[in-house]
Amino acid sequence: xxxxxxxxxxxxxxxxxxxxxxxxxxxxxxxxxxxxxxxxxxxxxxxxxxxxxxxxxxxxxxxxxxxxxxxxxxxxxxxxxxxxxxxxxxxxxxxxxxxxxxxxxxxxxxxxxxxxxxxxxxxxxxxxxxxxxxxxxxxxxxxxxxxxxxxxxxxxxxxxxxxxxxxxxxxxxxxxxxxxxxxxxxxxxxxxxxxxxxxxxxxxxxxxxxxxxxxxxxxxxxxxxxxxxxxxxxxxxxxxxxxxxxxxxxxxxxxxxxxxxxxxxxxxxxxxxxxxxxxxxxxxxxxxxxxxxxxxxxxxx
Numbered sequence: 001x002x003x004x005x006x007x008x009x010x011x012x013x014x015x016x017x018x019x020x021x022x023x024x025x026x027x028x029x030x031x032x033x034x035x036x037x038x039x040x041x042x043x044x045x046x047x048x049x050x051x052x053x054x055x056x057x058x059x060x061x062x063x064x065x066x067x068x069x070x071x072x073x074x075x076x077x078x079x080x081x082x083x084x085x086x087x088x089x090x091x092x093x094x095x096x097x098x099x100x101x102x103x104x105x106x107x108x109x110x111x112x113x114x115x116x117x118x119x120x121x122x123x124x125x126x127x128x129x130x131x132x133x134x135x136x137x138x139x140x141x142x143x144x145x146x147x148x149x150x151x152x153x154x155x156x157x158x159x160x161x162x163x164x165x166x167x168x169x170x171x172x173x174x175x176x177x178x179x180x181x182x183x184x185x186x187x188x189x190x191x192x193x194x195x196x197x198x199x200x201x202x203x204x205x206x207x208x209x210x211x212x213x214x215x216x217x218x219x220x221x222x223x224x225x226x227x228x229x230x231x232x233x234x235x236x237x238x239x240x241x242x243x244x245x246x247x248x249x250x251x252x253x254x255x256x257x258x259x260x261x262x263x264x265x266x267x268x269x270x271x272x273x274x275x276x277x278x279x280x281x282x283x284x285x286x287x288x289x290x291x292x293x294x295x296x297x298x299x300x301x
Contacts, residue, residue, distance in 0.1 A: 006030045006071050007194050010093055011078030011108060012052065013043040019187035020078055020194075021052050027195060034068055034093075059089050065096035072097070074104035074194045081255055086127040091134055098140055106194060107135055109144040110186055112179065112264070112273035113204070122263045124255070136201075143199040146275060147186045148179025148206050149268060151291050154215070155298035158261065161219050163298070167230040168219065170212040171238040171269055174229055177214075178268045179206035179275050182289045192283040204275040207288040215291065222295035238266050 007024050011017035012033035024031045033047055037056045048054050055068045069075060075097045079085050090107060097105055107128070114125035115132075135142050154161050160169055168174075185207050193199050210218065212229065219227040232238075242262045251257035267273045280288060 005073040005195060006032055008032050008034065008069050008072040008075040008097070008102065009052075009078065010034045010075070011080060012047055012054075013039070013041055014078055014080055016110065016183055016187055016190075017078030018043060018047070019184060020076060020190050021047060022050070023188050023191035024194065025051055027191060029195065032068065032072065034065075059092050062092065062096060062099070065092060066099040069093075069096050069100035069102050072100065072102040074106065075102050076106045076190065076194050077108040078110075078190075079108045082124070082253065083127055086124075087131050087134075090131050094135060094138055094140070098138060102140070104141045104143070104194075104199075105135065105138075106143050106145065106190065107131060110147055110190075112148055112267055113146050113275050114273065115202075116272050117267055118272075122260075122267055123252075124260055124264075125267070141199075143193055143201060143203055145186065145190055145193060145203050145205065147181035147189075147204075148275065149181075149264070150186070151180035151182050151207060151289070151294045154180070154291065154294060158265070160212075160265070161215060161227075161295065162230070163219075163223070165230075166219075166223075166225055166227045168212055168216045168227055169230050169232060171232055171266075172235040173269070174212040174231065176269055176271050177209050177211050177274060179204075179209055180291055181205055181207040182294060185286060185289055188286050189283060192286070196282075203279045203282065204277060205280055206275065206278055208290045209278075210291060218290070218292040219295055222292045223299060235266060235269060238262065238269070242266065 007029050009021055009031055012021045021031050032053045034055055034057045035044055037058050057065050057068050077090055109128050114128055162169055189205050216227050242259050245259040
């Protein structure tokens with residue numbers, strides 16, 4: 001029964017993590033959120049008010065971290081960061097889960113299919129691959145959830161749908177299919193997977209599979225305006241822009257410096273990270289939100 005399950009959630013103060021917590025709570029499970037000691041953010045207050053059992057932990061203290069994981073059915077990581085978090089902190093969390101006898105582990109992947117990309121093509125995804133190698137050697141059931149790009153980013157953070165100019169900015173082929181999923185759908189699917197006693201090593205989801213031409217149609221429908229395609233150049237030009245941006249503005253300690261987003265877009269436009277099959281039907285209760293609805297919501301803000 002769900003009421004007997006304890007889900008250990010790391011990264012619950014983030015956007016994705018807090019939504020995962022909400023869906024887990026609605027399923028009737030006990031949610032134990034691990035937050036760093038001394039954290040006093042409003043998000044922590046909100047988590048406690050919602051019914052989440054918040055536990056402050058020191059990731060450098062294995063005994064303390066192990067105790068926080070005791071009795072857990074599954075550890076879900078929605079941590080965000082670079083090496084110190086994705087590799088180091090998650091490895092400590094994994095070791096604690098193993099020591100506590102936790103059965104399952106869901107890492108903080110939530111991205112395109114990095115297993116098909118060449119090493120060096122994306123800094124953040126290389127870190128996920130590195131932790132993936134550690135996880136697969138551990139005696140624990142693990143499942144990575146790959147969702148493509150968060151379609152929420154198309155409303156401003158990803159420089160693709162230019163609302164002011166009414167343009168769809170792209171490089172390479174405008175026909176290359178890509179995977180997009182909302183943060184909300186990703187959180188709902190993750191919560192369901194955390195409660196699922198038997199899942200494969202990877203699960204693939206996409207709220208919509210669309211090309212740049214498809215995004216144009218979505219933007220047209222969402223806004224009632226006519227967008228036009230704006231091809232800046234080929235993928236070679238984008239690769240050059242990435243190198244220049246990373247050289248001039250390295251910001252290696254930031255999670256999403258401008259060149260990192262460009263790397264992600266290059267990976268998607270190359271087609272190498274395109275998911276071949278989708279597991280959307282695994283949990284039939286989920287209604288998948290199309291891109292046009294995401295874009296339409298932006299206009300209401």
